[in-house]
Amino acid sequence: MNLKTKIPNFEIRFATEKDTKLILKFIKELAVYENLLSEVVATEEVLYNSLFVKKQAEVIIGEYNGEPVGFALFFHNFSTFLGKANLYLEDLYVQPQMRGLGLGKSLFSALARIAIERNCGRLDWWCLDWNEPSIKFYKKMGAIPMDEWTVYRVENEALEKLSKELDE
Incomplete structure (x- = not known):
């Protein structure tokens, strides 16, 4: 997909392997904005393997006057209630x-x-x-917050410990 948009000189395209360094740059810029830079452990090698070898996620790049200015990283998740896949947006960033x-x-x-x-x-x-x-922007687009849900996460040592429960 190479998509011309309604905005003059702005095009959107799927990322390729040569964009790995750029994707990491955008991830770090987003992390700075979110005050989470210390949590970024991704490397070019890890991203390359995840995105272009294992194809665990996809990226689109926004270019203004031919220069990359933003990206969106997404993947499929699945709704059992709908019985089909959805797109899950992990990160969207514009400089x-x-x-x-x-x-x-x-x-x-x-x-x-x-x-x-x-x-x-x-x-x-x-x-x-x-x-x-961002919340105002999302609501203006017609997005609705899912306030009745709480996000849970298992990571690091807790993830390791949980994975070993089968062995005990």
């Missing part, structure tokens, strides 16, 4: 100097098109509670 031009909305529109073309039931993502600008 600060490019915000307010509609580029983020165009990236969301591209994701919606991918979801429709793949017969997905919905597009899901998380947002940090403190991120009011």
